Amino acid sequence: MSDKVLIPGEYVGPGEVYEESSSTHLEGDDIYASTVGVANESEGKFNAKADKPPIKPGEIVYGSVLLVMDSFAIVLISPPEKNGKIPAAPPEGKIPVRAMSSGFTPSTRDAIRVGDIIRAKVVKIEGEKAELSMVDPNLGVIKAFCSQCREPLDKTSKGLVCKNGHRERREIANDYRAYGKIML
Ligand SMILES: [Zn+2]
The missing domain is CATH 2.40.50.100 (RNA polymerase II/Efflux pump adaptor protein, barrel-sandwich hybrid domain)
Known part of the structure; x- marks a missing residue:
């Protein structure tokens, strides 16, 4: 059996x-x-199942932002499904403010906000958390939602703007809302 x-x-x-x-x-x-x-x-x-999600340093992961504090953000990582195994519990990732952009980020909330979808690189695994970095033009927010009205923010020549005209800042990936062939 x-x-x-x-x-x-x-x-x-x-x-x-x-x-x-x-x-x-x-x-x-x-x-x-x-x-x-x-x-x-x-x-x-x-x-x-005791299997931990197959996430290792150096891997690129996707996740949604759960919490933004002054010096870091917590992300719920969507683990890749491998060999048909579904991880028992998706781990959380932590992004320190210094790993949010290659330049100076005055505030975590100028880089990332709750509900945003991000692409990040795993720097290291510490216990149940992965430390993540968005320092690369290909990494960062790939879809953001207006914190005032929750509409998606569009990339325009004036920055990120929702359909109600609210303008916000984020550290976006270079393919913001145009990941692969899928329009987010
Ligand atoms: Zn808005």
Whole structure:
């Protein structure tokens, strides 16, 4: 009997076969997965997958900005799916203000704001967090939203402007809103 990899919400098996755990939930008499994990019928267990997302220093990652403080920002990294494995929990990345631009950034909020989509390079992994850098013309914000009205900001000759005319600053990547063939 081979192990089955399941994603959250998938049916694991009947409650009389599987033990409940923090990785599962019970619906009626049946056990369902709450995390990505492996169901082992012979042991009667569903184990959360220990695999960490395949993120290494030097890799380019995408993420959305969760929090912006005076000296750093926290980003939720969208981990690449590799070999069909879905990471159990996307890690967070931290971008120090000095890694937001190759020039001087007077304020983190001139570079990045909550909800922006960014492309960054992994500098190092520290525990559950990756330290990220946007210092490269190809790195930075690839889609930003107006902090006043939440409309996307367009790149214009006057800088980034939303359809309601609000103008804001960001450290944008050179392909802002034109990533590959996809218009963001
Ligand atoms: Zn606006």
